[in-house]
Amino acid sequence: MEAPVGQKSQKLHEFALASVSDLAPSSSSSDVASSSPPAIARFGADCGIPELRFNMECASGAVVNVDLRTAKLFKLGPVSSVCIFRASDISKEKYSRGVTIRFRSEEDSTAFHYAFEQLKKDCVIQEAQLANGAPSASKCKFDDKIEPSSAKMYFHYYGQLLHQQNMLQDYVRTGTYYAAVIENRADFFGRVVVDVGAGSGILSLFAAQAGAKHVYAVEASEMAEYARKLIAGNPALSQRITVVKGKVEEVELPEKADILISEPMGTLLVNERMLESYVIARDRFLVPNGKMFPTVGRIHMAPFSDEYLFVEIANKALFWQQQNYYGVDLTALHGSAFQGYFSQPVVDAFDPRFLVAPSISHVIDFTKVEEEDLYEIDVPLRFIASVGTRVHGLACWFDVLFNGSTVQRWLTTAPGAPTTHWYQLRCVLSQPIYVMAGQEITGRLRMVAHDAQSYTIYLTLSAKMWGPGAEQGGILQTSSCKLDLKEPYYRMSQPQAYALAQDQQPNQLIQTQDIPIQSQDLDDIELLAQPSPSSGAQLNTLNG
Numbered sequence: 001m002e003a004p005v006g007q008k009s010q011k012l013h014e015f016a017l018a019s020v021s022d023l024a025p026s027s028s029s030s031d032v033a034s035s036s037p038p039a040i041a042r043f044g045a046d047c048g049i050p051e052l053r054f055n056m057e058c059a060s061g062a063v064v065n066v067d068l069r070t071a072k073l074f075k076l077g078p079v080s081s082v083c084i085f086r087a088s089d090i091s092k093e094k095y096s097r098g099v100t101i102r103f104r105s106e107e108d109s110t111a112f113h114y115a116f117e118q119l120k121k122d123c124v125i126q127e128a129q130l131a132n133g134a135p136s137a138s139k140c141k142f143d144d145k146i147e148p149s150s151a152k153m154y155f156h157y158y159g160q161l162l163h164q165q166n167m168l169q170d171y172v173r174t175g176t177y178y179a180a181v182i183e184n185r186a187d188f189f190g191r192v193v194v195d196v197g198a199g200s201g202i203l204s205l206f207a208a209q210a211g212a213k214h215v216y217a218v219e220a221s222e223m224a225e226y227a228r229k230l231i232a233g234n235p236a237l238s239q240r241i242t243v244v245k246g247k248v249e250e251v252e253l254p255e256k257a258d259i260l261i262s263e264p265m266g267t268l269l270v271n272e273r274m275l276e277s278y279v280i281a282r283d284r285f286l287v288p289n290g291k292m293f294p295t296v297g298r299i300h301m302a303p304f305s306d307e308y309l310f311v312e313i314a315n316k317a318l319f320w321q322q323q324n325y326y327g328v329d330l331t332a333l334h335g336s337a338f339q340g341y342f343s344q345p346v347v348d349a350f351d352p353r354f355l356v357a358p359s360i361s362h363v364i365d366f367t368k369v370e371e372e373d374l375y376e377i378d379v380p381l382r383f384i385a386s387v388g389t390r391v392h393g394l395a396c397w398f399d400v401l402f403n404g405s406t407v408q409r410w411l412t413t414a415p416g417a418p419t420t421h422w423y424q425l426r427c428v429l430s431q432p433i434y435v436m437a438g439q440e441i442t443g444r445l446r447m448v449a450h451d452a453q454s455y456t457i458y459l460t461l462s463a464k465m466w467g468p469g470a471e472q473g474g475i476l477q478t479s480s481c482k483l484d485l486k487e488p489y490y491r492m493s494q495p496q497a498y499a500l501a502q503d504q505q506p507n508q509l510i511q512t513q514d515i516p517i518q519s520q521d522l523d524d525i526e527l528l529a530q531p532s533p534s535s536g537a538q539l540n541t542l543n544g
């Protein structure tokens with residue numbers, strides 16, 4: 001195998017210079033007086049990116065790394081040149097930067113210019129290779145915003161068959177995708193399809209079954225190899241599917257797509273931040289007015305009351321109330337432990353009767369949303385309580401629409417609907433609020449993306465003054481919490497079977513589960529077919 005462009009050149013090109021100085025007059029730290037030891041310029045490749053490194057060797061020991069793909073070199077005189085390139089500051093803002101180079105001799109100058117032009121040429125060849133389908137080694141948008149250790153774990157996880165199997169065995173999910181594709185054959189027949197994050201390749205195979213002209217199955221993890229195998233094992237379809245290993249942010253495809261198919265949904269729709277990759281794929285590969293399957297996503301929210309869940313979480317911190325734990329007083333950490341448990345969103349399937357108001361929703365149109373819009377999602381909340389109760393927090397779930405030309409199909413993760421591997425998610429307040437029937441509950445749900453492919457959630461719920469004589473618009477109680485979507489509490493480990501309760505209509509299904517009693521305080525509470533707390537096992541950390 002041929003060495004990567006930059007590596008090939010690394011040893012060949014090291015230049016001792018008379019001096020290097022920053023073009024910007026203010027940056028005196030990197031200026032080099034001619035009396036200083038000679039500076040060094042070295043061509044090489046770091047992580048496959050062809051680069052030129054100036055080792056200033058001044059008192060500050062400054063190093064300037066130049067991405068050769070963005071660099072231009074101009075001759076100012078027989079022994080001096082200027083190199084202009086793209087740089088970025090700590091906040092990742094891009095700007096142009098320049099260094100003035102003084103060579104020790106005219107020969108050095110000529111050799112340096114020659115080396116520079118040779119490597120620039122190599123960059124062009126490398127880019128041409130990329131255009132033929134090889135993944136880029138360059139830093140891409142994904143790498144810019146995601147912590148490398150998070151990405152490594154993420155793709156390691158999806159590189160394992162057992163996790164792909166977990167998704168394939170969610171028959172609500174996979175069956176809905178199958179139906180959406182096959183019922184909307186007209187959208188796939190004779191079309192070019194890109195499968196964004198193909199995993200095992202299942203959606204590519206569905207698209208090929210529906211008559212796609214060609215499917216590009218883009219997958220960044222090692223699962224790409226398994227997808228190749230699976231697709232090759234289906235020879236009637238394999239001729240029309242190409243697996244492209246790499247991130248959708250960086251691979252190049254030979255043609256545009258008429259339709260994108262993907263399963264980018266995480267817990268609460270947005271966890272894993274894969275929606276951003278779906279949107280980037282849209283902008284990179286989809287023809288104008290092309291279709292997207294799924295087309296639209298909605299996050300649904302409603303306040304809930306679940307005394308049992310609240311006590312269960314609060315009880316977890318009781319351990320830290322011991323004053324004589326092998327002679328040690330643990331109480332100093334009780335507050336932190338209490339906050340810690342309430343910062344975990346709870347993932348389980350709950351009974352919809354825990355909801356205390358009709359839900360509201362936040363819509364994300366995948367065909368229109370900008371990638372940056374997903375960095376921060378801010379939803380104002382307003383509900384009218386249908387019962388007088390204690391509100392313990394906000395329950396959330398999502399659905400997505402496949403807006404086919406023949407059939408519109410929804411995939412829902414709502415409470416009461418058949419359980420999916422996403423379950424539902426609840427943000428539990430450490431300080432519940434009391435409401436009366438008819439009382440207004442207001443608040444805000446703010447989700448801020450972080451570089452570990454998830455979100456920090458800020459939730460505030462307030463109960464407004466209510467009843468005759470109340471000061472209109474006045475707030476009675478407010479409660480807030482901050483949660484990390486990356487660290488959920490998986491309260492149950494397996495989807496539970498559904499059964500009809502005696503007092504339920506067939507369209508109001510509830511789950512029947514055992515209810516382990518944890519607290520004496522709960523004796524008087526009416527327990528409504530509650531989900532059983534998990535054994536503590538956290539089977540799935542990702543829920544795509």
Ligand SMILES: C[S@@+](CC[C@H](N)C(=O)[O-])C[C@H]1O[C@@H](n2cnc3c(N)ncnc32)[C@H](O)[C@@H]1O
Pocket residue numbers: 142154155158159167168196197198199200201202203218219220221223246247248249262263264265274277543544
């Ligand atoms: C939720 S799984 C869906 C897999 C498959 N499409 C299915 O429906 O069974 C998402 C897949 O997308 C891949 N993926 C996530 N982000 C990606 C990206 N930026 N580029 C390419 N693949 C990505 C993951 O490795 C994972 O296999």
